[in-house]
Amino acid sequence: MSVEAVILVVIVLAFAWSIGAHYTGACMGMPYGSGSIKLVPALVLMAILALIGAVFASHRVESTVGLNIVSASKVTVVGALVIIIAAFVLTTIYTAIKIPTSTIQILVFCVVGMALGAGIQVHWLTILKLAIIWVVAPPIAFFLGYLFTHGLDRIVGFQPSQRDKQMAVIRTLSMILVTVGAVASFVMGANDVSNATGVFIMTHLFNVWIAGLIGGIGLLIGVLTWGKPLLKKVAFDVVHVDLSMASAAQLVQAVVVFLAVAFGFFTSMNQALVGAMMGAGIARGNGTIQWKAISNIVKGWIIAPISGIVITFLLAKLSGIWFTL
Numbered sequence: 178m179s180v181e182a183v184i185l186v187v188i189v190l191a192f193a194w195s196i197g198a199h200y201t202g203a204c205m206g207m208p209y210g211s212g213s214i215k216l217v218p219a220l221v222l223m224a225i226l227a228l229i230g231a232v233f234a235s236h237r238v239e240s241t242v243g244l245n246i247v248s249a250s251k252v253t254v255v256g257a258l259v260i261i262i263a264a265f266v267l268t269t270i271y272t273a274i275k276i277p278t279s280t281i282q283i284l285v286f287c288v289v290g291m292a293l294g295a296g297i298q299v300h301w302l303t304i305l306k307l308a309i310i311w312v313v314a315p316p317i318a319f320f321l322g323y324l325f326t327h328g329l330d331r332i333v334g335f336q337p338s339q340r341d342k343q344m345a346v347i348r349t350l351s352m353i354l355v356t357v358g359a360v361a362s363f364v365m366g367a368n369d370v371s372n373a374t375g376v377f378i379m380t381h382l383f384n385v386w387i388a389g390l391i392g393g394i395g396l397l398i399g400v401l402t403w404g405k406p407l408l409k410k411v412a413f414d415v416v417h418v419d420l421s422m423a424s425a426a427q428l429v430q431a432v433v434v435f436l437a438v439a440f441g442f443f444t445s446m447n448q449a450l451v452g453a454m455m456g457a458g459i460a461r462g463n464g465t466i467q468w469k470a471i472s473n474i475v476k477g478w479i480i481a482p483i484s485g486i487v488i489t490f491l492l493a494k495l496s497g498i499w500f501t502l
Contacts, residue, residue, distance in 0.1 A: 181254040182382055185261065186391070192265035193373040193395025194402070196280050197227060199272045201404035203430070203446035204365050207423035207454075208358040209408055213351035216405065222355075223362040224400040230366025231393030235374075236385040237441035242371040243378025245303045246285060247292040256291055257376035259496055263287045263489045264372065267481060272407060278481040279445035282311065284372040286485035293486075294493025307444075310437055314444045315452030318433050322456025325425030350420035357427040361446070364434050366393060368443045422457035429453035448478065 204227075205219040214222070243249060264280075264287040271278045285307060292299045329350070370392035377388040430450040437444040 178382075179254065181258060182380075185254055185258055185376065185380075185382070188258065188261045188265060189373045189376065190391065190395040192261055192268065193370065193392045194399035195265055195269045195272060196369055196372055197224070197396035197399025197401075198403035199268055199278075199280055199399075199407060200365050200369060200446050201400055201408040202410055203407075203450045204362040205358050206408055206410075206450070207427040208351075208355045211351070211354060211420055211423040213354045213420070213423075214358070216408070219358070219408070220400055220404050222359055223365075223404070224397040226359055226362040227366035227370075227396045227400060228393035230363040230368075231370035231396055232366075232386070232389045234363070234367035234438065235370045235389045235392075238368060238438055238443045239371045239375055239378050239385045239388055241303070241441050241443070242284070242288075242375025245300055246288045247300060247379075248298040249379045251295075251297045252291075252376075252379045254380050254382075255496055256295055256297070256493070257380050259291045259294075259489055259492045260284070260287045261373070261376055263290070263485060263492060267484055267488070271481065272403070279311070279448060279478055280369060280372050281443050281445055282478070282482045283485045284375070286482040287489040290486035290489030291493045294490040295497060307442060310442050310444050311448070314433050314437070315448045318429050318449045318452030319456035319459075321429040321432070322426050322453035323460045324456075325429055325453075326422050326457040326460035329421040329425055347420060350424055354420060354424045354427060357424060357431055361427055361431040361434075364431050364438065365446055366396060367438050368434050368446065370396060371443065419461070422454075422461060425460075426450060426453040426457045429456070445478075 201220065201223060205214070205223050208214045209216060209219045264284045267283050267287075268278075268280050285304065289299055289304065291297075370389055373395060374383075374388040374392035377383040377391070378385065383391070427450070430446065430453050433449045433453075434444055434446055
């Protein structure tokens with residue numbers, strides 16, 4: 178293995194670490210924010226299931242990222258380094274300032290930026306398919322979040338003003354919410370690990386199993402060591418939730434993202450969750466939604482892809498002076 182390849186493995190692990198921290202709120206924000214699970218158990222449960230999802234359920238998405246976004250046969254290890262360094266830096270910055278951006282969109286546009294800078298063919302049809310999924314996922318999540326919140330209320334006969342009188346219902350909903358959060362953590366591993374490890378498939382360094390394992394380890398470490406800030410932001414700053422809202426939002430998120438993964442595509446965990454949370458919030462009345470926080474997240478969605486494509490394009494041009502991309 179070349180020096181460049183060793184450096185790539187190290188940066189991929191670092192990127193996966195950053196991704197794990199970035200998505201703690203998207204996976205366990207609702208269970209933690211509702212008081213259904215404590216902080217440390219939430220992080221440990223998420224870390225383990227994210228690793229399992231990365232190893233056993235990420236293969237189709239790994240192939241999409243590694244083979245279908247650009248002409249992978251022309252991507253060198255140096256080109257892969259350009260992608261990962263830019264995506265890692267951007268994701269880490271957005272995590273540090275507590276803006277839950279889409280790591281997927283960052284990664285995809287970093288790949289595109291590198292390809293444009295290096296003169297490599299971009300598979301625009303794949304980009305179009307991904308863009309359509311990114312556009313339709315939040316509205317679908319919004320609609321389902323609204324319906325699921327009302328549905329859970331009808332099923333359990335739960336009203337926020339009657340919590341003290343319905344302890345059995347609260348316990349049941351809490352168990353459901355933690356279970357759904359666990360499923361979301363598994364789905365996150367399957368959906369997001371390829372953001373870091375797709376370059377392994379692109380450069381043929383490892384197969385999908387080894388790539389998933391390496392990335393899954395990085396996710397696990399990221400959740401456990403730096404997952405607390407985003408977990409708290411999503412749990413407490415976006416929507417004031419009750420158990421029906423939280424259960425509906427988390428379930429919708431898991432369903433929407435899992436459906437994308439099942440077809441070999443990937444979509445934003447944060448966008449699906451925020452869409453579902455807004456739908457659940459509307460079911461409770463507009464006053465439950467923190468519109469300023471939503472606005473900041475939307476700004477992050479716009480800034481992240483633009484910054485990704487610009488930075489990698491420039492890095493590819495600079496790297497082309499000294500290396501063969």
